Amino acid sequence: MVFGKIFGGLFGGGGDKKSAASPALASVEYKGFRITPKPQPNGPQWQVAGTISKDGEPGEPPREHQFIRADVMVTVEDAAEFSIRKARQIIDEQGERIFS
Known part of the structure; x- marks a missing residue:
């Protein structure tokens, strides 16, 4: 049991610090x-x-489009910033069509 905690901590297992859903981040217009x-x-x-x-x-309810990219980042802050950039690109390229 003790070894499991030690090795789990060393190799990224055992904790739930990143296994939870992403943190709530501010929306931008x-x-x-x-x-x-x-x-x-x-x-x-x-x-x-x-x-x-x-x-x-x-x-009527708001319209929504969810996206997920293959890109990965080291920090949640970097991933959030890149997510906003990609969403702006999607909006510029597709506009209202993203909801169809």
Whole structure:
């Protein structure tokens, strides 16, 4: 049992510091869309992911597009920043079509 804790700590197992869902990160507005970075833990790194949303017509729910990229970063902050950049690129290239 003691060895499991020691070796688990040395080799990245046993703890749950990165096995939890990504931390809540602030959304940003871009061209009428709301971008929420949602990096996902991927081993010792963070995978680029997020949500692009836009309010619907009155009485309708907001429209949402989730994306996940193969790109991984060392820190959650770097992954969040890159997620925002990728979302802006998606919006610039596809605009409203991302919801169809």
